Amino acid sequence: MTRIPHERPGEPNPLRALTLDRLRRRTSMKWRTYPDDVLPLWVAEMDVPLAEPVVRAVTDALALGDTGYPAGTAYAEALAAFADKRWGWDGLAVDRTAIVPDVMLGVVEMIKLVTGPGDPVVVNPPVYPPFFQFVDHMDRQVVEAPLGADGRIDLGILEETFRRAVADGRRAAYLLCSPHNPTGAVHTAAELTAVAALADRHGVRVVADEIHAPLVAAGVDFVPYLSVPGGEDGLSLMSASKAWNLAGLKAALAIAGPGAAADLARMPEEVGHGPSHLGVIAHTAALREGTAWLDALLAGLDGNRRLLTDLLAEHLPAVVHRPGEATYLAWLDCRALALGDDPADAFLHRGRVAVNSGLPFGTGGAGHVRLNLATSPEIIEEGVRRMAAALR
Incomplete structure (x- = not known):
């Protein structure tokens, strides 16, 4: 069982602040492009409340x-x-x-x-x-x-x-x-x-x-x-x-x-x-x-990168993942899964999780997907489970 990391002391982790039900009330692209049964882990929007000074x-x-x-x-x-x-x-x-x-x-x-x-x-x-x-x-x-x-x-x-x-x-x-x-x-x-x-x-x-x-x-x-x-x-x-x-x-x-x-x-x-x-x-x-808020976000993202590494090892060990040094995006090499050049399609239609197809990223994108880590650990865990379910 993968252990979801605990929040660090100090400024609250903004990635843990919002429930899935509240996120689904949003009207932005991330939450309105797909039906409600699809978990969106794609476009570069973060699942956070705004920093209070903003x-x-x-x-x-x-x-x-x-x-x-x-x-x-x-x-x-x-x-x-x-x-x-x-x-x-x-x-x-x-x-x-x-x-x-x-x-x-x-x-x-x-x-x-x-x-x-x-x-x-x-x-x-x-x-x-x-x-x-x-x-x-x-x-x-x-x-x-x-x-x-x-x-x-x-x-x-x-x-x-x-x-x-x-x-x-x-x-x-x-x-x-x-x-x-x-x-x-x-x-x-x-x-x-x-x-x-x-x-x-x-x-x-x-x-x-x-x-x-x-x-x-x-x-x-x-x-x-x-x-x-x-x-x-x-x-x-x-x-x-x-x-x-x-x-x-x-x-x-x-x-x-x-x-x-x-x-x-x-x-x-x-x-x-x-x-x-x-x-x-x-x-x-x-x-x-907003730098204190940013520091709390960065700590949460560090935890999410480690969590994703553990989840992939447990549920999708054939996926090659080199944790990024920056951004809140993960680039996953899914070529060993035999899902073709666009594994995002299988993850969407079989697993009901939306990630970005690697194809629009140009040369080197075939067989890859981009996953958005800027969400709660629980949603990341559910997303990886859905991706794994798409292989069954």
Whole structure:
């Protein structure tokens, strides 16, 4: 029998706060896409109540009728202070930031600044599916540089891909997922420094999606791309969205390294009209006052990673799982289960549990699924039992 981990002393674990009955009252994508008999462990929404400082900030704004357009630099100042305290990075300059509606729309605007129609954008599959969708929609060409067998950036493959991407004189960008979704890999300072050197050698501009940066496991250090030697001409997108479950309160920050300040300055002024004012308020409160809540969440996620490892060993020993160093997502290699390229389909229809199919993540995704760990231990246990039942 797998033992569900106990809550640690101190701040309550937000992953234990909500019952399944209460979660099913939610009207968001996670809880409305499938029938009620399906257990949803898929899209990146967390089963948590909001951090109290966020609730208070938004409630106070509503009481004031403060629901106009965003203004000022409070969000950037809060992120700069958080980055300094959390990551030891004092290089986030407020005057080299701009608010954008969300990380992916910010990625689109940054790639438009450094490439033109038809230019290549390098990605590391298996990777977050919207990378493919958004790049294609903006009339750029996705070029894959697959991760290595260890689930990390393969620098040899990356260099060859960069070389091919710029061979005919085209501009090229590298859309870096850091930490990586879905593998949960946290790129080291040495890896990122090597990436920056390769990008400089081949004239490739780096745009880093760092939305999962606050969600690192115990003992793991997140390194901002713009902080490494050679990263000065990079562009980054950050947000409190994933770490504090604020996807419905839209706001993110585009950040330029010192060598990319002129690029960011060319971003159209109207892009800054897209973020939600309430979103900016919520994200600012999370970064300033929500760190105790975040620490409790991270402790709960560490417990859930260990729990999942034990559950898989007990119920699905043929599944290969390398616990991630970050994010609240687990990448499961189900190829030994003989469920074909899309095991998520069998888990849904035979086990009534929804996980993400690996196929949309690109090369390396076939036979894999992505499972959302940001829920209660009891729901994770039930989800794995349902997955195992799909094999009977």
